[in-house]
Amino acid sequence: MSSRIPTTFQDVQNKFVAPSKQFFNDYKEPISKILSKKEPSSRLDETELGNGQTNNSTANHTMTDRNDSLYVHANPILKFSETLSCCQCRKRWQLAILANIGFMIVFGIRCNFGAAKNHMFRDYTDPWGHKHTHQFNWTRAELGVMESSFFYGYLITQVPAGFFAAIFPPNKMFGVAIGGASLMNILLPHAFNSHSDTMVFAVQVVQGLVQGVAFPAMHGVWRYWAPPLERSKLATTAFTGSYAGAVLGLPLSAWMVSYVHWALPFYVYGVAGVIWAVFWFALTFEKPAFHPTITAEEKQLIENQIGKVSQTHPTFATVPWKAILTSKPVYAIIVANFARSWTFYLLLQNQLTYMKEVLDININDSGLIAALPHAVMGIVSGLIAALPHAVMGIVVLFGGQLADFLRSNRILSTTAVRKIFNCGGFGGEALFMLFVAYTKSERTAVIALILAVGCSGFAISGFNVNHLDIAPRYAAILMGFSNGIGTLAGLICPIVTELFTARGANGWVTVFLLASLIHFTGVTFYAVYASGELQEWAEPKDEEEPWNSKNFQARPNDKVSYGAANVDPANGQTIQEAYPLQDKSWNAGYDDLNAGWGGENSNLNSVRNDNYHQPQQY
Numbered sequence: 354m355s356s357r358i359p360t361t362f363q364d365v366q367n368k369f370v371a372p373s374k375q376f377f378n379d380y381k382e383p384i385s386k387i388l389s390k391k392e393p394s395s396r397l398d399e400t401e402l403g404n405g406q407t408n409n410s411t412a413n414h415t416m417t418d419r420n421d422s423l424y425v426h427a428n429p430i431l432k433f434s435e436t437l438s439c440c441q442c443r444k445r446w447q448l449a450i451l452a453n454i455g456f457m458i459v460f461g462i463r464c465n466f467g468a469a470k471n472h473m474f475r476d477y478t479d480p481w482g483h484k485h486t487h488q489f490n491w492t493r494a495e496l497g498v499m500e501s502s503f504f505y506g507y508l509i510t511q512v513p514a515g516f517f518a519a520i521f522p523p524n525k526m527f528g529v530a531i532g533g534a535s536l537m538n539i540l541l542p543h544a545f546n547s548h549s550d551t552m553v554f555a556v557q558v559v560q561g562l563v564q565g566v567a568f569p570a571m572h573g574v575w576r577y578w579a580p581p582l583e584r585s586k587l588a589t590t591a592f593t594g595s596y597a598g599a600v601l602g603l604p605l606s607a608w609m610v611s612y613v614h615w616a617l618p619f620y621v622y623g624v625a626g627v628i629w630a631v632f633w634f635a636l637t638f639e640k641p642a643f644h645p646t647i648t649a650e651e652k653q654l655i656e657n658q659i660g661k662v663s664q665t666h667p668t669f670a671t672v673p674w675k676a677i678l679t680s681k682p683v684y685a686i687i688v689a690n691f692a693r694s695w696t697f698y699l700l701l702q703n704q705l706t707y708m709k710e711v712l713d714i715n716i717n718d719s720g721l722i723a724a725l726p727h728a729v730m731g732i733v734s735g736l737i738a739a740l741p742h743a744v745m746g747i748v749v750l751f752g753g754q755l756a757d758f759l760r761s762n763r764i765l766s767t768t769a770v771r772k773i774f775n776c777g778g779f780g781g782e783a784l785f786m787l788f789v790a791y792t793k794s795e796r797t798a799v800i801a802l803i804l805a806v807g808c809s810g811f812a813i814s815g816f817n818v819n820h821l822d823i824a825p826r827y828a829a830i831l832m833g834f835s836n837g838i839g840t841l842a843g844l845i846c847p848i849v850t851e852l853f854t855a856r857g858a859n860g861w862v863t864v865f866l867l868a869s870l871i872h873f874t875g876v877t878f879y880a881v882y883a884s885g886e887l888q889e890w891a892e893p894k895d896e897e898e899p900w901n902s903k904n905f906q907a908r909p910n911d912k913v914s915y916g917a918a919n920v921d922p923a924n925g926q927t928i929q930e931a932y933p934l935q936d937k938s939w940n941a942g943y944d945d946l947n948a949g950w951g952g953e954n955s956n957l958n959s960v961r962n963d964n965y966h967q968p969q970q971y
Contacts, residue, residue: 428635430631430632430635430636431635431636431645431646434635434636435646443651444641444644444646444647444651445578445579445580445583445587445641445651445655446587446590447636448524448574448578448637449587449590449591450590451629451632451633451636451637452527452571452574452590452591452594453590453591453592453593453594453597454594454629455527455528455531455567455594455626455629455633456567456591456592456593456594456595456597456598457594457595457597457598457601458531458535458598458622458625458626458629459530459531459534459535459564459567459595459598459626460594460595460596460597460598460599460602461598461599461601461602461605461606461622462534462535462538462560462598462602462622462623462626463503463598463599463602464598464599464602464603464606464618465538465541465602465606465618465619465622466499466500466541467500467603467606468603468606468607468609468610468618469606469610469615469616469618469619470496472485472487472610472611472615473487473488473489473491473545473615474487474488474489474490474491474496475487479611479612480611480612489545489548495550498550498554499550499553499554499557501844501847502553502554502557502558502561503557503558503560503561503564504561504840504843504844505558505561506557506558506559506560506561506562506563506564506565507561507562507564507565507840508561508565508837508840508841508844509561509562509565510561510562510563510565510566511565511568511569511833511834511836511837511840512830512833512834512837513833514526514565514566514569514570514829514833515569515572515573515827515829515830515831515832515833515834516669516672516829516830516833517566518566518569518570518572518573518829518830518833519573519667519672519826519827519829519830520667520668522639523570523571523572523573523574523576523639523829524570524574524633524637524638524639525634525639526566526570526573527566527567527570527571527574527633528630528633528634528637529563529566529630530563530564530565530566530567530570531564531567531626531629531630531633532626532627532629532630532633533560533563533564534560534563534564534567534626535622535623535624535625535626535627535629535630536623536626536627537556537557537559537560537563537623538560538619538622538623538626539619539620539623539624539627540556541553541556541557541560541619542616542619542620544556545616565840568832568833568836569829569830569832569833569836570829571588571591571592571832572820572821572828572829572831572832573828573829575587575588575821575828576821576825576826576828576829577639577640577641577655577659578640578641578655579659579821580654580655580658580659581658581659582658582757582760582761583757584757584818584821584822585752585753585754585756585757585760585770585814585818586753586754586756586757587753588753588817588818588821589749589750589752589753589813589814589817589818590750590753592749592813592817593746593749593750596742596743596745596746596749596810597743597746599701599742600742600743600746602622605618606618609621641655641656642656667826667827672827672830673827673890676888676890677824677827677830677831677834677890680823680888680890681882681884682819682823682882682883682884682888683823683831683834683835684878684882685816685819685878685879685881685882685883685884686816686819686820686831686835686883687834687835687838688874688875688878688879689775689779689812689815689816689835689875689878689879689883690816690817690835690836690838690839691838691839691841691842691871691875692779692842692871692872692874692875693779693809693812693816693817693839693875694839694840694842694843695842695846695868695871696782696786696805696806696809696868696871696872697809697843698842698843698846698847699846699850699864699868700741700802700806701742702846702847702850703847703850703864704741704802706854707861707864708795708798710854710858710861711793711798711858711861712793712795712798740799740803741802741803741805741806741807742806744803744806744807744810745806745807745809745810746810747807747810748807748808748810748811749810749813749814751810752774752778752810752811752813752814753813753814755814756770756774756814766885767822767885767886768883768884768885768886769885770814770815770885771814771815771816771818771819771822771883771884771885772815772879772880772883773815774811774812774814774815775811775812775814775815775816775819775876775879775883776815776876776879776880777808777811777812778808778809778810778811778812778813778815779808779809779812779872779873779875779876779879780808780872780873780876781804781805781808781809781811782805782806782808782809782812782872783868783869783870783872783873783876784805784869785801785802785804785805785808786801786805786865786866786868786869786872787865787866787869788801789801789802789805789865790861790862790864790865790866790869791862815879815883816835816879816883819883819885820832820835822884822885822886822887823884823885823886823887823888823891824887824888824890824891825887825891826891826892827891849864849867850864853867
């Protein structure tokens with residue numbers, strides 16, 4: 354019995370991590386497994402595949418007799434999407450757009466409770482003039498716990514999610530994060546109606562736990578899908594969904610709460626997220642080589658520009674934790690993430706309160722708006738609160754395009770682009786925060802807020818994609834670190850703001866001065882220590898690579914690339930050309946499950962792209 358208990362990290366790797374990884378590899382596309390209508394007999398024998406063997410007659414039948422070009426991953430959703438003109442874009446952009454929608458859903462989910470709570474524990478009047486009595490009797494303390502419980506779970510999974518996204522297929526982890534958070538959102542109204550604070554707390558903590566996987570997992574996805582000179586564009590396209598989620602979520606949730614029921618936003622966003630997850634699992638794949646409908650040109654472009662990516666996954670023992678924790682470029686990203694998160698949560702949670710207490714903007718007393726129904730006032734409040742985030746979303750998209758234009762045309766180096774965009778964005782935000790701190794003019798304050806948040810949009814093309822520059826192999830882990838520290842800002846900022854503003858409206862001066870100071874600190878630290886170059890510790894050790902076996906002869910000067918901008922894109926070489934087989938009797942079928950080059954008995958089922966269906970000769 355004692356021999357079964359793991360006592361070292363290597364035992365944990367062998368007993369738990371390796372079997373879990375094999376499970377994911379055996380089921381590369383779960384939606385395809387469910388939806389495929391092919392007969393089992395036409396598939397390769399999975400038992401034999403697990404032993405590295407294949408049935409030759411079955412394999413030949415599979416490769417020569419099949420008429421369906423989507424044979425390996427046939428499913429109705431994938432087939433139908435290929436018939437739509439709107440789905441004929443490049444697959445990496447299709448992935449970015451789907452990720453954008455996923456982020457839009459989960460950040461819209463964060464707006465649901467904020468819009469619903471006033472109809473849940475306060476008396477209210479509906480749009481038709483009917484008065485309603487509140488359903489829940491929460492104290493301020495209970496409400497505060499429920500509002501913060503999500504962040505407890507969200508904080509816990511940041512670093513572990515980054516580590517697991519470097520081991521397991523990150524696209525699946527992202528789908529689980531969005532789908533799981535949406536499922537929990539469907540359960541929240543039932544938890545509220547149970548009148549159990551413990552149940553509400555538990556559901557929101559679980560929702561935070563699964564949603565905490567999203568950002569690290571998405572950085573893991575771009576490791577395989579984002580060519581170095583398109584990282585800013587692809588990443589910002591995906592991450593813009595978080596700002597669009599707030600822009601749409603605030604007024605949309607307010608409308609559903611006012612005109613239907615407080616529970617409706619939870620159900621609508623929850624169902625939308627579950628439906629999104631089905632499409633995500635059906636249409637996205639871990640790597641370009643696994644996508645059955647990607648064009649040969651796009652696949653070659655991505656793989657050639659990224660370069661030869663190591664086929665081994667890092668383990669807890671092989672991750673250079675000491676180098677990561679002592680790396681100045683890593684800390685530059687962490688400090689920048691904390692600074693951006695501080696202002697983001699400050700405005701998201703306190704913007705309307707500031708407008709009312711300092712600027713004396715009261716929607717109920719403002720001319721034309723006062724004549725609108727009570728429910729519409731809530732929607733207008735949401736629109737006002739969402740306006741800076743709408744501007745930021747536009748700036749983020751423009752900044753991503755501009756950053757990659759400067760890099761791809763060799764106008765500026767990657768390091769220069771990251772520093773200019775990040776420091777310029779943060780500097781502008783810090784400057785306009787000073788205007789917000791001291792002005793008493795409504796117009797000046799609103800314009801300054803919009804410009805401040807808009808400027809910060811440029812910073813997303815700086816620190817938020819910098820992980821992929823300095824360490825693509827460990828980008829998900831670095832994102833877990835930086836986003837975890839950023840989440841701490843979300844927990845600390847409300848407490849600090851409440852302490853300052855409890856003394857009166859003058860406390861808001863200190864609040865915005867502090868926000869400006871934090872951003873100036875981020876500007877200074879990032880300008881001095883940030884880098885856009887691949888770090889030495891980001892390369893795997895030689896003993897980790899599968900080509901250090903008797904079947905491989907590595908060229909002396911060959912070096913594995915991870916897609917850093919300063920690395921030449923493999924000079925057009927494929928992995929087969931860079932690492933030729935010594936045994937010429939083998940075919941060149943790539944064995945993904947065993948991370949090596951197979952032969953006549955290799956795992957043909959692991960080849961996911963139509964371009965690989967026929968054996969290639971070298």
